[in-house]
Structure formats: structure tokens, C-alpha cells
Amino acid sequence: MPSITKPLIPLAPLPTNDLGLTIRDYEGAMSTLCAGCGHDSITAAIVQAFWELAMPPRDIAKLSGIGCSSKTPTYFIRGAHGFNSAHGRMAAIATGAAAANRELTLLGVSGDGDSLSIGIGHLAHAIRRNVKMVYVIENNGVYGLTKGQLSASADIGTRPKKGEANVIAPIDPIMLGLSMGATFLARSFSGDKEQLVPILKAAVAHNGFALIDVISPCVTFNDHEGSTKSYRFVREHEVKEVVTDYVPVREEITATVGGRGSRTVTMHDGSVLTFRATPEGYDPTNRLSVEAYIRDHQRHGEVVTGLLYLDESGSSMHEVNHTPAHALAKIPVDRLCPGSAVLDDLMSDFR
């Protein structure tokens, strides 16, 4: 890690957001990840997105599991709540947190190992329940903390730093999400904040489970020739045909909407997503066409990025379960737990 803490330099005042906070107020401790790690760029994109959204840090909960990726919540939004859970259990903890306090903005950060191997069951159920949260997979195709073994997201033919090329089919989190009924699916690249920041902001506005698969090269174990998750490979094989802009609810829409396949989607909270460009015949609200498009490009070794699928009509976990409109945490204890007499009454109904 760096020899010094990133110093606070009292320059001419930094710009502030609507809360009067500077971008430095959304940072965290110094990263201890390897120099050049893609995860640090994602951290920077998260800092940027939440600063631009002017979200009070106290309204945010950061959750993670185990792995390089899961260390990163320490490195952003130091004023937010946080929970570093057991390996693969972040989705379960997030579901509980969402149930208890629906007013929090939940930001889960996980990796390909945490989400697609040990934690795939919890991830699948969080998608199924449509828990309102942002779920970022920092996907580098290797187990970095255990010295770079290939993970479940490694492509066929990709070469680890040492040993044989991979022969086992990968799990693609976007395909998983499409088949599980996810309502917000995006793929991005850690080296492209211009794309990632608006996707993160749209994910926060989404009413349900927002999955963002971010390809995030591991500079130490997976950035070599022959890797399909290196900076160079992704830059050479990325297809960025789905281009979106996010316009928060309080801003006037000034961008001219037009061009190939452009369309707008009004989100649950009134903010607007503009698909500035989509490929011919591509419909980001149609599961089948999205799946076909991604599969077609995968066959050619190409990586499609952007906000790929969106369904704003879905109901989130709280709507399905008819839970109270406010956080359980804010309901007085005597109402939340009305005592044994009320329980006895309830139980007698079932006798």
C-alpha cells in the first residue's frame, strides 16, 4: 500500500454537491489492494456516483463478503453503514437489512468467487426476491487473495498466469440474471468511468435488484497475454453499443434524444434513463432479444457492455410482501412486538 495517506490539500475550495459535501467526503481509507487493481477504479466510480447523487452517507449501507473485492467498502464513503459478512453471504445479509430498513440505500460489493461460487445460491435468491439494492460484482476471473486460481467466471480458453488454459464453461452473471428474472442488468469495465458512473446512478434509482457485472482486471494474476480479463483484451473486444445517460428526477432533460434506436425509460422515482444508442433491433426491455444479442457476440469472443436489460414494471420484495411503508426500525417497539397476548390470539386462529 502507499507510503502515505492521500493528503487533504486545502486548495481553492473543491466543488460541493447539494449537501455541501466535496468528493473527498465520499472517500474512505487508503486502499491496500495491489497498485493498478481494477477494483480501485470501481471504488473511484462509486465515490463519484454517490457524490453526484448527493446522497447523505448515513442513508447508505455498504455490504460485502470475502475477497479482494469485498475489502473495498472500506475504501469509499467512510460515513456510511457497513457490514462485512461471511464468504458468499452478502446477499443474505443484504436481504435481511432491506427487510428491516427499507429506507437505506444498499450497496453490495462482491467478486466473482464470492458471488458465482460459494455465494451463488444467495445471489440467485436475492434476484428472485427482487431485493431493492445495488449489487456490484467486481469480476476479474481469478481468486486473487489465494494467488490467482481461475474462478467460475473464467472464459473457456483463457490462460492463467501459470498452468493450462481453462476448459470449463463460465457462469455469466448477466445470463444468470436474465434466466432468474432480474430487473436491472448491466455490464461495464473498471477502466471506463464514463460508462460506469451513470450505470451506478441508474442502479441506485432502480426499484429492485440491480446487478452490475464490472470486468475488473487483476493486475497481479490476470493481466497477461492470453487472459480474457486483461486491460488490453477487454479494450480490444469490448462492444459498447448500448449507451445510456441517467438524468436525475430534479434535473431538466436537455439532451436531445434521437439517433439509432434511442428511447427513454422513466424510472420508479421519476428520474429518466435515456438509451442514447442501441444496436439495430435491440430492445433493452425484451429478455429474449437481449439474450440473443449477448450470446451472438460471445460466440465471437466479444464482450458487450452497457445497461443491457431493464424492467421497471417489476415489484420489489417489500411490494410483494405488503410490508409497512417505513423502516421497521422506525416502528415503536410496542407495535413491532405487541406482546404474548397478541401472539396467543394469533396462534388461536390457527387451532
Add this chain to the structure above:
Amino acid sequence: MEPTDVRDPAYYHRVVDCQYACPAHTDVPGYIRLIAQGRFDEAYLLNRQSNVFPGILGRTCDRPCEPACRRGRVDGDPVAICRLKRVTSDLKGEIADRLAPIPEQKNGKRVAIIGAGPSSLTVANDLAPLGYEIDIFEKNDQPGGLMRWNIPSFRLPAEVLDEETSNIIDRGGVRVHYNSPVASLGDLLGRGYDAVYVGSGAPRGKELDLPGRHDEAESHIHIGIDWLESVAFGHIDSIGERVLIIGVGNTAMDCCRTARRVGGQDIRVMARRPREYFKASPWELEDAEEEGVQIVVNHAPKRFVIEDGRLTGMEFDVVTWDEGARHSSVVETITVPCDDVILAIGQENAFPWIERDLGIEFGEWDLPVVDETTMMSTRPGVFFGGDAAWGPKNIIWAVAHGHEAAISIDQYCQGHDVADRPPAGQNLISLKMGMNEWSYSNDYNPSPRQEMAHIDLTRRFESLNLEVELGFSAEQYAREAQRCLNCDVETVFSPTLCIECDACVDICPVRCLTITENGDETELSGRLNTPRANPSQSLYVSAPLPQTGRVMVKDENVCVHCGLCAERCPTAAWDMQEFTLLTSYAGKPGVTHIPVRATSASEGGH
């Protein structure tokens, strides 16, 4: 934009704001690091190489470096560069054996120098080690010029002056002829010198010819620099209780503070214009006010009031100024009572001793026509420098002129073209010592600028020679040295190594890096991560990056040289490298480092 050519020494030189602003290009960050390492001898010698008089300038310099200092743009207060220079002089040990030796074997060339002020002494300092035989003709009985006669000893003690002038004139090769004013340049030119240098200063104080100036009370109206000189000589040791100083330059400040020490009680500095238009350095104004001097603005002098053959006061128009203080209008006319008036409204050159038929052309304001690069007049072999060349500037400019003139004199005497200047070079040395480890202190120190302690006001006026500034304590200079941002430790970028991971962009505490598409300067300036606030500072633009063809752009304006970009870089595309400007001196093209004494334990490594 075209990729920045960092092989041109001019690029990184511009980044080192203090060194760039210093007329003599003193390696400020270099000597501040040496202070931090406790290597005061080396720190002093590094200073001396460029500015020749560290002890004198550490007390009296006009400090062009400090307004330029990057630290001032970061937290409002520049590093106390000048007072750190004094630290090197105060704490150094014996350095005489480390000065350039004066050869026994002379080179057969003789140079005459007129005046023993800072520019002349610089010329002697540079030429004597090359074997030149130098004759200095000085009208007074001691060396130093204005440094001795016009700067009061409570600001510059005589011992400091004696030591630094002695290091030039008492080591051989230089003969000073005291009490020898040059009455005719023609005569001197006839005496067979190979070159003549005129460093006689701007010795004449300007007159203020108002009614009453030359009446019978004339002896109570003084010309500032002449009066200071008389005090320095000991010819004057008293003044009336009520003193008016006309003028607001640094000489006026020296006059009012000197008056305070020789009997003045009620001292007022009378200024025509508002305070922001004063020529005096802000710190000199503060020091004068601390001593009870009143600064009175918007008073235009009108006449001297003489009653019964006695100066009783001075009449002023009280004025108001329009925006920009270009035009004034008179509000009223008042008389301010006084016993003495000191005129400190500027100096001018006077060359009654230069015959006008010697081939030395004179131009505007009766100043000699002097080439700005070579310092040579229109008569080959006759050079001018310091205040004698272009009118009053300051000591550090005089030193800079002296170095340039010495190069020219050497070129001229060796039969080379004086216009042929040895080029400046640069050295870049990586300071990487290991993983995230540098041989400089890269952390940002938030300490405020250290205040110079002054001798107590109750003791201050006991003697004219009591130095007011006490110097920095060990804690103070240690802290002040850490405030320096090491602007000479450059962020050197190798585009071919970059994988565009954004790590440097994300970690930079001042967000001065951007990876983006190239564009023209104006358009690119608008797309930086932090909007460009100071176009006088350079933009670094790399060659196209290997993966995307975008470019790395760095706005040099507020980089604090913390090295985090280099620590965060996975491929070492960024490196922190110490930049040394290789300045040329007479006979020594591209001089670099000070000689390090073989026996001295070089603590810390530099």
C-alpha cells in the same frame, strides 16, 4: 496538443516555481532538503553557487521566489524560503576550504571592476578561480556597496557582510583599491585591461523640488540613501523627534526604522497612493509598523513649511483616487508638523565620469545601451551590470547580472563570441529506493508558515546595530523545511508502459491528472478532471497511450509532488525523479552539484 518534450530543460525548470522566479535560479528545494538532513554546509554551498551571498540575501532579499512558491497556491502562505536561506548561513561550519581554489598560475588576463557591490563581487567570484587578475576600484573604504551603506545594520549585521565579501576578495586573484573613485573611464581604459566591468550601482537619490526645498532649513531635509549612508559611516547619529519620510519603497522603510533608532519618536511615512500600490515589500511595512511608524496614505506633498528659518512642517494635499488609482482629486490641504524630512522616492544612475566619446552609447534616461543577454555595452570589452545597467532593481538581480557578465567577460577574453552562451542542461535522477519508498520526504505537511521571532521592542532600540530578526529555531526550520513541496522532484511519465488502469488519476489528491482524447489546448483545458485554474502553469501532454490512443494530461499548477501516482502505478510508468537545472557559469558549462567533502558523513543521502 503536441506531446510535451521533457528533454528540454525549460519544461521542468518552469515547474520549479521558486527557482524559475529567482533571477539567479537558486536551487531552492535542493537546499531546503539539505537543511532537513542537517547538512548545512552543503545547503550553504548550493545556495552560494547561484546567489553568492546566502547570509546577506537570507536577510535582505526581495524574495521574488516567495510569491511564486506553489505552497502559496495550496494553503495561502509560501514557504519561508528567504529565512531558510539565512538558516544555512547561521548554522554552517567552516566552508572556506570548499570554495573553488584560486590558481597560482594566472591566465594572463586582467579585468577592471568599478564598484565593490553585489554585481561586481559576483563577477570577481566567478572569474578569480579561472586565473583572472582582477582590480576592483571602490570609492569607499569597505566593500559591499549598497549592501553596506544603504541597508541598516539592524537588518544586516556587518559580520555577515564581512564574511561573505571576504570569501571573494581575500582569497587571491582580487585586489580592491579602496577610496579610489574612478574619475574617468577613458583613463581606466587606457591602462591595458582586457575587460572592464561597471558595477557602480545607482548612487543618486531622487530630488523633490518643491517650494522650500533649498531654503535655509535645507539641512533638515535629507536624501534617503545619502542619509542612510551617513548614518552607516557614523557621520549622523541623531534626528529630530518628528520625522516625515516621503516615499513608500524599501529604502523608505529603512529610513523610517533607522530614524526610530537615532532619536525619532513620531515618525510618519507619507504616501501619495493607497497601500496596495506601495513598492515596499509587505513584510518590511509590517516590521516598520511594529516599531510604531505610522503609514499615512493619500497625501501628496506640496511644499516645505519654513518659519523663521526653521523647518516646521510640510504641506500636503489630501487626495482621493478613482478606481485603479490613476487620477486623484484634492479633498483638502493640511500641514503636518515635523522637524526633519527624508526623501526616499527613488534612485537614479549617474555617469559623469564616463566620457561620451568612448564608443559607449547612452540611450533613454541617460542610461548606457547594454545588451540584455551579454551585458556588454556598445563598446566591446566594456560590460555593465546591477543597478548601473538598467537602474535600480535589487541584490539578487545584481548577482544574476554578475554571473552573466562573468560568462561574457570570459568569452570575450578568450576570443570567443560573447553572444555564444553555454546552454543550460538538466539531470533527472530517480528517487525510488524500493516499494513505495523514496529518498525524499513525500508526505504533505499541513504546518502553517513559521513566524520569524523579533527581538523584544523594549530592547530593540538600545543600539543601532542590534539585529531585529532572531533567526529560526531548530523546531521552526525543521517544520518549515517540511512545508516545501519538493517541486523539483518531477513526476516523469513513460507513456509506453501505461495500461490506462486509472490508478494515478484516482489517487491524485489534487485531481491534476486526466486520461482523455487529445485536443487543442483550449478545448483540452475544458475537459480536465479539475478545471484549469492557472493557464500560466504548463500542461503536460503525453504521447498517445498504447491501448486506446488517448493521452495522459497533467496540469502542473497544484501538483504537490507527493508521489502517490508513482506509488499507485502498477507498471512504474510514473516515476519520481529529481530535476537539477544545470546552469552554466563562467568557464564551467552546466555546473551541477556542490562538492561534497570526502570526510563528511553524508547522512540521509542526497
